[in-house]
Amino acid sequence: MESLTASLQRVFGFSQFRSGQEAALTSLEAGKDTLAILPTGAGKTLIYQLYGYRHPGCVLIVSPLLSLMNDQVDRLRMNGFKRAAAINSLTPFGERLSILNHLDQLQFLFLSPEMLSQPQMLNQLQRINLSLLVIDEAHCIVQWGPDFRPEYLLLGAIRDKLQRPLTLMLTATAGKQTRHEIAKQLRSTPAVVTESVNRPNIFLDVENVADEATKQSRLQDLVKRLPRPGVVYFSSKQQASDTALWLQQTAGVTAAAYHAGLDAEDRFKIQQQFMTDKLDIICATSAFGMGIDKDNVRFVIHYHLPADLESYAQEIGRAGRDGAPSVAILLYAPGDEQLPLALGQSNRPEAETIQRYYAHPQSFAADEPQIHLLAFYRDHGISQAAVERLFAGREWERNHALSQMVDYVQSPTCLREKWLQAFDEAAPAHDEACCAPSNQPLDLAAIHLLQQAVTPAPIQKVPWQERLARLF
Incomplete structure (x- = not known):
């Protein structure tokens, strides 16, 4: 098999890895479950994309947000990975059926923990070759699992039912306790690849x-x-919406709110407007930001x-x-x-x-x-x-x-x-x-x-x- 750097050059046109990427891939290539704690913007998605390119089978990515899944599928396709799909609550029935009928032909599949925990989905996944299981934003196991999205706490048992595939856990931040809890919940003793969270x-x-x-x-x-541009974070959906309108009226900026109370189409439009510099300010709750790759904030x-x-x-x-x-x-x-x-x-x-x-x-x-x-x-x-x-x-x-x-x-x-x-x-x-x-x-x-x-x-x-x- 060609070297990691040669694969990187062939697929992405880069001559060298960002910090932490090669170490995580080397660990996976050695067959080790890996917890990669790399700062926001470090290119964590490239790790499983390149692994999927180098190995036959399907890479299954467990992702927390619908908008994040769809965005990642679009980016994969733009990078030449056409056999990528996501199944979530927004997927039309006909499209979902088509994806399920062609699971064995997919290279990348994105699911939420809730979708993955459904017995019918598990039955389908047990029949295909999983080259890699990816838990994206793995800190959500700790932050959201116990009292918000308990399906995250089933991931260890699900992993067992899938015959313990090689597993990559990705997050930007995880202290010692969070690392321990991620490994415990996934029933794994991963190699840890970490870079400093400091952004000078x-x-x-x-x-x-x-x-x-x-x-x-x-x-x-x-x-x-x-x-500009910039992001203002709120804990209240209503205050995010009210402040976005108020800043437009009083500060002479183009602003919009982004939170879970908006429907999926509005969230997608607002995200795209911000990504293309048509908005100066996003007034957001914590629902905004995961997987958003905008370099000039x-x-x-x-x-x-x-x-x-x-x-x-x-x-x-x-x-x-x-x-x-x-x-x-x-x-x-x-x-x-x-x-x-x-x-x-x-x-x-x-x-x-x-x-x-x-x-x-x-x-x-x-x-x-x-x-x-x-x-x-x-x-x-x-x-x-x-x-x-x-x-x-x-x-x-x-x-x-x-x-x-x-x-x-x-x-x-x-x-x-x-x-x-x-x-x-x-x-x-x-x-x-x-x-x-x-x-x-x-x-x-x-x-x-x-x-x-x-x-x-x-x-x-x-x-x-x-x-x-x-x-x-």
């Missing part, structure tokens, strides 16, 4: 504001002054406090993929930690609810999120005591993670050092291009991120006949 070109800034009104005013000021602002440093690292990593100066700004008002606390508890049933449900499951409405979650565990034979322990442990983990996030926000010294500690990394020496903790002002000019004044081009009057001719 992203300036870190935390700003304390007095209240909500001051925070809004500061956001407006930053959006006017910073070079100049800033990421967090309007609301993230729940943990791993999520924060994922989201700020969407800035500055081109290596140019960028900035991550977190706006913090007293009491902001109450929102992630409330959101973390909203889908987590109390011990009393668990006890009442297990005693009389038929008396509860199954469409309530908490009851749907409990029904999942009960249907899979998880005892009441085990579920109570699971949620008690989950609450402790979330509270601990939020405490780390608050420590970062309140740090009077180097923010990068505080941030990297969570990933067991030593920070480089602090300098003026590193960060501005909460007690230091942000100087955009000093970090070369001040919006350049642009003189508008003179308006040229075009005769109506010529305008009409251009239209047709």
